Amino acid sequence: MKRRDLALILGIDLIWAFNIVAVKEAVEAAGPLTAVFLRYAIVLVATLPWLRWLPGRMTTILVTGLTAGALFMGLGGLSFALADNVSALAIAGQLGVPFSLLLAVAIFKERIHWVRTLAVVLCFAGVAVMGFDPAIAHERIGLVLTVGAALAWAAGNLLFRNLKGVAVLTIHAWLALVSLPVLGAASLVFEPGALAHVPALRLATWGWLAYSGIGSSLIGHGGMTWLFQRYPVSTVSPLTLPTPLLSVIVAVMVFGTPITSQMLLGGAVTIVGVAIITLRTAQARDGVLPERRS
Numbered sequence: 001m002k003r004r005d006l007a008l009i010l011g012i013d014l015i016w017a018f019n020i021v022a023v024k025e026a027v028e029a030a031g032p033l034t035a036v037f038l039r040y041a042i043v044l045v046a047t048l049p050w051l052r053w054l055p056g057r058m059t060t061i062l063v064t065g066l067t068a069g070a071l072f073m074g075l076g077g078l079s080f081a082l083a084d085n086v087s088a089l090a091i092a093g094q095l096g097v098p099f100s101l102l103l104a105v106a107i108f109k110e111r112i113h114w115v116r117t118l119a120v121v122l123c124f125a126g127v128a129v130m131g132f133d134p135a136i137a138h139e140r141i142g143l144v145l146t147v148g149a150a151l152a153w154a155a156g157n158l159l160f161r162n163l164k165g166v167a168v169l170t171i172h173a174w175l176a177l178v179s180l181p182v183l184g185a186a187s188l189v190f191e192p193g194a195l196a197h198v199p200a201l202r203l204a205t206w207g208w209l210a211y212s213g214i215g216s217s218l219i220g221h222g223g224m225t226w227l228f229q230r231y232p233v234s235t236v237s238p239l240t241l242p243t244p245l246l247s248v249i250v251a252v253m254v255f256g257t258p259i260t261s262q263m264l265l266g267g268a269v270t271i272v273g274v275a276i277i278t279l280r281t282a283q284a285r286d287g288v289l290p291e292r293r294s
Helices: 003-030 032-050 058-082 086-108 114-131 134-163 168-190 203-228 233-240 242-255 261-285
Strands: none
Touching (some): 003 032, 003 058, 003 086, 003 203, 003 242, 032 058, 032 168, 032 203, 058 086, 058 134, 086 114, 086 134, 086 261, 114 134, 114 261, 168 203, 233 242
């Protein structure tokens, strides 16, 4: 991999790690559903020139937008609003990786061997260990919402398979356009007065929203798509593994998030499971391993 491209993916890891700060600050200031609504409004403005009608694919676009957009981001925003320990959320969010694998097995009949099966067990066991940590017992609802968001993200990943060949900015434009009415209606119902308060939001809050929309969504996901077009999955995917570790470090530095021994154990088990799935799946897709033995 070229140094320039290696720097890009490591930069994306940092963008995603610091995004937990942006999301937390935004949902605290604007409300979780309203913050996600505003984030997608920024994404739509930025991607509007790439918005195109996609004949024969609009049903997929609609379902993908509702799943990987409104549902995923909505649940994620709510989880950050209800939890203070964002380190635990950053780790639990990694369950999107085993969820993606399980959905692929169930829907596309992909075959996996004992290594990745064990890794899936490790992922869920690690999150369960964190969930029973007395130090974050009061934040279990946030943790459960994060798990739900991870499942929505995984389902969205499978739907993206049907959008091959579509420009990433076009996909994000549609995700934003489809999600905005749903999130706007949810904000009006569950966060009355929040949208009316938008003009009074501080400039810093708009900065955090722009960071999430432009940085995390467009630069982060757009950059990853660009890299996957140029390098094997087995080269790119493992380089995203530092993200949850960086997220925990950022959370501790910025928010002073407490780290208990039980949380460390659960987080370590989960990340090991995610690493195994990421590496083995990437090798299988690139033909390094036969899929039936992966």
